[in-house]
Amino acid sequence: xxxxxxxxxxxxxxxxxxxLGVLYRRNAIIIFMCIELMLNAVNLVxxxxxxxxxxxxxxxxxxxxxxxxxxxxxxxxxxxxxxxRNTRTTDINILNRLKW
Amino acid sequence: MALNLFYxxxxxxVLSALMVVFSRSPVYSVLYLIVxxxxxxxxxxxxxAEFLAVVHMIVYAGAIMVLFLYVIMLLNLNQESEPxxxxxxxxxxxxxxxxxxxxxxGALKGTEVLVAVxxxxxxxxxxxxxxxxFTDFLLPFEIASVLLxxxxxxxxxLAKSEKKTNVNx
Numbered sequence: 611x612x613x614x615x616x617x618x619x620x621x622x623x624x625x626x627x628x629x630l631g632v633l634y635r636r637n638a639i640i641i642f643m644c645i646e647l648m649l650n651a652v653n654l655v656x657x658x659x660x661x662x663x664x665x666x667x668x669x670x671x672x673x674x675x676x677x678x679x680x681x682x683x684x685x686x687x688x689x690x691x692x693x694x695r696n697t698r699t700t701d702i703n704i705l706n707r708l709k710w
Numbered sequence: 711m712a713l714n715l716f717y718x719x720x721x722x723x724v725l726s727a728l729m730v731v732f733s734r735s736p737v738y739s740v741l742y743l744i745v746x747x748x749x750x751x752x753x754x755x756x757x758x759a760e761f762l763a764v765v766h767m768i769v770y771a772g773a774i775m776v777l778f779l780y781v782i783m784l785l786n787l788n789q790e791s792e793p794x795x796x797x798x799x800x801x802x803x804x805x806x807x808x809x810x811x812x813x814x815x816g817a818l819k820g821t822e823v824l825v826a827v828x829x830x831x832x833x834x835x836x837x838x839x840x841x842x843x844f845t846d847f848l849l850p851f852e853i854a855s856v857l858l859x860x861x862x863x864x865x866x867x868l869a870k871s872e873k874k875t876n877v878n879x
Contacts, residue, residue, distance in 0.1 A: 611826070612716050612756070618818050620720050620753075624727055624746075626811035631731040633803035636793045639736055639782060643743050646774065647727055650750050653766075661757040661834070664827040666842045669762055669834060673843070676769050677854045681861030683774050687781045688865035694785050695871070701793040 617658035624651035638700045642686055649679050715756060723749040736787045740778050747771050759834035 624647060631644030653672045660668025694700055726745040733739050747770045754763035795803075832838065843851055 612712060614824065614826070615818065616716065616720075617753075617757075619815065620723070622811060622814040622818065623724055626807050626814070627724070627727040627731060629810055630803060630807035633806055634731055634795065634800055636795055637736060637787070639778065639785075639787070640730070640739050643730060643739060643778065646770075647730065647743070647746065650747065650770075654750055654753060657754055657757055657759050657762060661759065662824070662826050664833060666833050666838050667846070669759055669839055670842055670847050672762055673765065673839070674847075674850060674854060676765060677858060680769055680774060681857055683777060684861050684865040685868070687777055688868035691781060691784065691869045699793075700785065700787065703793070 614658055614662045618655060621651045621655040621658075624648075624654070636701050636703060638690055638702050638705065639687075641702065642683070642690075646679065646683070649675060712756060716753075719749045719752045719756070722746075723753070734792060736782050736792065737779070740775060740782065743778075744771050744775050747775070754834075757834070758832060761834055761836045761839050 628644045628648035628651060631647065632641050635641060635644070653675055656668045656672050656675075660666065660672075690700060693705060697704060699705070723746050726742040726749070729742040730739045730746065733742060747766065751763045751766045751771075754760075754766060
């Protein structure tokens with residue numbers, strides 16, 4: 611049995627790496643991937659607590675988070691493809707206005 | 711044994727997550743993210759959540775990452791066209807993320823130690839999760855299907871090429 615603190619620390623590290631990626635990179639697709647990384651850090655701590663407290667609701671929540679993440683990625687990548695078609699870039703410094 | 715496996719999986723997850731951020735090419739970032747997701751699936755197996763591990767592999771490594779790779783190939787992104795921030799902004803980003811990590815670890819340090827509830831049966835099994843999903847969480851489950859339908863229609867509407875309305879004129 612692994613102590614739950616280990617999972618909390620691992621999740622904190624993964625979440626911080628996700629935040630680092632959002633702040634560090636300028637490519638919008640990589641920022642999307644780092645948001646996925648943050649969602650997975652939260653999922654990990656939810657499963658850890660579900661296992662720890664012997665309650666299945668946490669794992670059902672993770673299931674719903676996965677469904678929402680799939681929808682989010684589909685819509686977000688569609689928006690990126692559309693903006694790329696109009697501006698020929700995925701650089702967020704150029705995508706800083708809603709109208710062009 | 712389980713602790714050694716935990717350390718190995720955590721090491722792989724953190725290392726490949728760092729490589730997602732710091733690798734030059736977007737395609738390498740996606741491939742390292744797949745490694746991260748597989749190690750997180752290993753963590754799920756370690757926590758006796760077999761159903762979630764399988765769903766995680768199918769949804770993330772199977773569907774979402776293929777979508778990312780497909781879009782990267784569609785947009786023809788590569789190392790030469792990759793924009794980078796200035797060094798000052800990069801150092802600022804590292805300092806911000808490090809301070810966030812310090813805040814979270816500091817908050818975790820002050821907490822009391824929880825006592826684990828005695829586990830009775832396999833809670834991550836398909837049978838248990840299915841019973842909870844179709845009794846307590848039936849309405850959210852149905853709403854999730856509506857959400858997926860809306861996302862599908864929305865992404866098709868957004869990504870389809872705009873037709874020229876005045877072709878003949």
